[in-house]
Amino acid sequence: xxxxxxxxxxxxxxxxxxxxxxxxxxxxxxxxxxxxxxxxxxxxxxxxxxxxxxxxxxxxxxxxxxxxxxxxxxxxxxxxxxxxxxxxxxxxxxxxxxxxxxxxxxxxxxxxxxxxxxxxxxxxxxxxxxxxxxxxxxxxxxxxxxxxxxxxxxxxxxxxxxxxxxxxxxxxxxxxxxxxxxxxxxxxxxxxxxxxxxxxxxxxxxxxxxxxxxxxxxxxxxxxxxxxxxxxxxxxxxxxxxxxxxxxxxxxxxxxxxxxxxxxxxxxxxxxxxxxxxxxxxxxxxxxxxxxxxxxxxxxxxxxxxxxxxxxxxxxxxxxxxxxxxxxxxxxxxxx
Numbered sequence: 001x002x003x004x005x006x007x008x009x010x011x012x013x014x015x016x017x018x019x020x021x022x023x024x025x026x027x028x029x030x031x032x033x034x035x036x037x038x039x040x041x042x043x044x045x046x047x048x049x050x051x052x053x054x055x056x057x058x059x060x061x062x063x064x065x066x067x068x069x070x071x072x073x074x075x076x077x078x079x080x081x082x083x084x085x086x087x088x089x090x091x092x093x094x095x096x097x098x099x100x101x102x103x104x105x106x107x108x109x110x111x112x113x114x115x116x117x118x119x120x121x122x123x124x125x126x127x128x129x130x131x132x133x134x135x136x137x138x139x140x141x142x143x144x145x146x147x148x149x150x151x152x153x154x155x156x157x158x159x160x161x162x163x164x165x166x167x168x169x170x171x172x173x174x175x176x177x178x179x180x181x182x183x184x185x186x187x188x189x190x191x192x193x194x195x196x197x198x199x200x201x202x203x204x205x206x207x208x209x210x211x212x213x214x215x216x217x218x219x220x221x222x223x224x225x226x227x228x229x230x231x232x233x234x235x236x237x238x239x240x241x242x243x244x245x246x247x248x249x250x251x252x253x254x255x256x257x258x259x260x261x262x263x264x265x266x267x268x269x270x271x272x273x274x275x276x277x278x279x280x281x282x283x284x285x286x287x288x289x290x291x292x293x294x295x296x297x298x299x300x301x302x303x304x305x306x307x308x309x310x311x312x313x314x315x316x317x318x319x320x321x322x323x324x325x326x327x328x329x330x331x332x333x334x335x336x
Contacts, residue, residue, distance in 0.1 A: 109180030139177035216258035
């Protein structure tokens with residue numbers, strides 16, 4: 001059986017010793033308590049506490065000479081006390097350059113931070129930690145760093161590719177947004193980037209964009225529903241599309257030609273018909289812009305478009321009120 005080697009824990013010399021298996025003993029020592037009484041503690045083996053969170057690990061509570069208690073993870077104590085450092089392994093032909101703050105980027109599209117990365121099972125550490133990037137929803141790999149979105153392809157390009165003409169955008173030559181190797185990137189103008197996207201089929205337009213199930217007829221109805229003040233969530237559920245698709249169609253960015261006869265949403269909430277009344281607690285019908293008037297005993301339909309009142313009528317039935325309001329809004333949409 002291998003003989004255990006015991007070492008002092010940094011910052012706790014003369015108080016605790018640790019071996020490579022992660023066992024800790026407290027050394028015998030004298031100290032004065034808060035009342036001035038001299039106390040003596042014998043040698044004692046500490047028992048670690050198991051933490052189930054973050055994959056599970058063991059911790060020790062250590063008290064320094066000033067009687068302050070602090071918890072330490074067992075594998076970190078062993079790695080640092082015995083300097084069990086392992087070399088960070090780069091990929092073949094991988095070159096690293098400074099990126100931002102304590103981060104470095106490679107020509108193969110990897111990013112690492114100059115912070116220690118501890119291996120719990122082996123009780124070792126390396127001087128670098130690889131950073132994981134996530135899909136931003138449009139295929140690009142990105143991270144949120146201190147409130148700012150940083151894209152992997154731009155990080156690589158800024159570190160390795162000279163931008164003498166101060167071009168604004170970075171293009172993926174093969175069209176694969178996940179391939180962020182330096183030889184797959186180039187600085188381009190916005191126009192050149194769009195032309196490349198259309199050439200490679202990345203920028204699909206009209207009825208080919210967002211969802212092949214969206215026809216020009218459905219796109220037009222989505223736009224009308226949005227302008228009419230129907231909640232975005234209801235539109236999403238009704239047509240099985242995502243929020244980004246709804247807003248893109250409403251603003252005329254997608255299906256522009258197919259919905260040219262319907263006014264675009266400018267981003268101003270006032271452009272959405274009766275939007276404020278849609279959220280009113282006084283709504284008794286369940287329909288936007290339709291309420292029961294207790295004084296007259298009738299159903300009242302109201303609708304506003306671009307700040308103007310286009311309908312304000314009373315009906316004996318709720319169905320008549322709803323139909324009148326929708327007809328008025330659709331006629332305004334068609335006329336624009």
